[in-house]
Amino acid sequence: xxxxxxxxxxxxxxxxxxxxxxxxxxxxxxxxxxxxxxxxxxxxxxxxxxxxxxxxxxxxxxxxxxxxxxxxxxxxxxxxxxxxxxxxxxxxxxxxxxxxxxxxxxxxxxxxxx
Amino acid sequence: xxxxxxxxxxxxxxxxxxxxxxxxxxxxxxxxxxxxxxxxxxxxxxxxxxxxxxxxxxxxxxxxxxxxxxxxxxxxxxxxxxxxxxxxxxxxxxxxxxxxxxxxxxxxxxxx
Numbered sequence: 001x002x003x004x005x006x007x008x009x010x011x012x013x014x015x016x017x018x019x020x021x022x023x024x025x026x027x028x029x030x031x032x033x034x035x036x037x038x039x040x041x042x043x044x045x046x047x048x049x050x051x052x053x054x055x056x057x058x059x060x061x062x063x064x065x066x067x068x069x070x071x072x073x074x075x076x077x078x079x080x081x082x083x084x085x086x087x088x089x090x091x092x093x094x095x096x097x098x099x100x101x102x103x104x105x106x107x108x109x110x111x112x113x114x
Numbered sequence: 115x116x117x118x119x120x121x122x123x124x125x126x127x128x129x130x131x132x133x134x135x136x137x138x139x140x141x142x143x144x145x146x147x148x149x150x151x152x153x154x155x156x157x158x159x160x161x162x163x164x165x166x167x168x169x170x171x172x173x174x175x176x177x178x179x180x181x182x183x184x185x186x187x188x189x190x191x192x193x194x195x196x197x198x199x200x201x202x203x204x205x206x207x208x209x210x211x212x213x214x215x216x217x218x219x220x221x222x223x224x225x226x
Contacts, residue, residue, distance in 0.1 A: 004157070031212065040123065042204060042216035043158075050212065090157060101146050101208040105157035 002026055004106035006091050012112045013081040021076040021109050023091030031094045032074040033058075033103065034066060036087040043090060049074055081113045116141040116207050120217035128225045133177075133192040135220045137205030140186065145209040147188040149179055152202045152219075161203070164188065175199070200224045 007022040023032065030051050035043040045058030049068040063085060065077045074093075078085060088110050092103040121136040139145060146165050150158040162173025169181040175198075179190045188205060202221045208214040 033212075033214075040218050042118075042218045044216075045214070048212050056212070092158075101211055101214060102148065102160055102163055103214060105150075105159070107157045108155075 004091055004093055004104050006089075006106040006109050008109060009107070010110050012114065013078075014114055015082060017081050018077070018079050019081065019111075020078075021089055021091075021111075023074045023076070023093075023106060024072055025074075025091075025093040025104070026072065027093060027095065027104065028071070029093035029095045029104075030071075031103075032068065033092040034064070034074065034076045035090045035092065036060065036085075037090060037108070038087050046076065046089075081111075083113045085111065086113045087111060116145060116209050116213065116215050118205050118207050118215055118217035120203075120205050120220050122220055123218065124221045124223065126223040126225060127195045129197055130194050133190070133195045133199065133222065135190040135203050135205075135222065137179075137188045137190065137217060138186055139188060139205070139207040141207055141209045143209045145207045147179075147181060148206040148208070148214075149173065149177070149188075149190050150204045150206060150216075152204065154201075158204065161190070195222075195224045197224050197226065 004025045033048040034046040047066040049055045052071045055066045067075045091106040094103045117140045119138045148163045149161040164181045172178045205217040
């Protein structure tokens with residue numbers, strides 16, 4: 001069981017370039033999430049998905065798009081990267097549960113936009 | 115709306131000393147509460163969680179936390195710090211299935 005994996009681990013972009021971050025989970029979880037982590041701000045939710053083919057906006061969605069074509073994968077796209085998007089991005093997932101909203105996190109992707 | 119405040123962005127303790135990391139939350143409905151730990155260059159790992167029932171929750175690595183509704187607090191403690199406890203700790207609150215809010219984090223340093 002690999003859990004939640006993220007690709008790539010590191011990336012440097014120039015302003016205006018585009019890229020896609022891939023998140024994969026092998027736990028058959030329904031819910032998947034993308035967060036960004038910035039110093040002194042904790043984690044903030046960008047977008048999430050409650051199932052294959054569905055996505056929704058989180059707290060800080062501007063400048064990002066997502067897709068969930070397969071249950072196990074959740075993609076985060078930056079169409080035109082900006083320096084303000086320099087951050088560490090974490091993907092998380094969780095299954096249906098009647099007693100907890102516990103999320104399982106990937107190792108993160110460190111993105112620098114110059 | 116829900117939110118989390120972690121008091122103290124940095125906490126430093128000596129090895130063997132008590133660890134106390136403070137977390138206060140705000141929620142309009144009964145929340146679920148979590149503590150996550152993040153080691154350098156890694157993702158977040160669940161330490162413990164409060165959902166319902168017993169208000170004193172025990173987690174991994176000897177950590178525990180107590181849910182105090184009257185004080186809207188969920189402080190994390192460990193009786194004796196170990197060097198391996200050095201990490202960043204995040205408190206989180208979730209009152210809705212897809213709305214987990216994190217605190218800003220507390221970096222714990224353990225001195226030999």
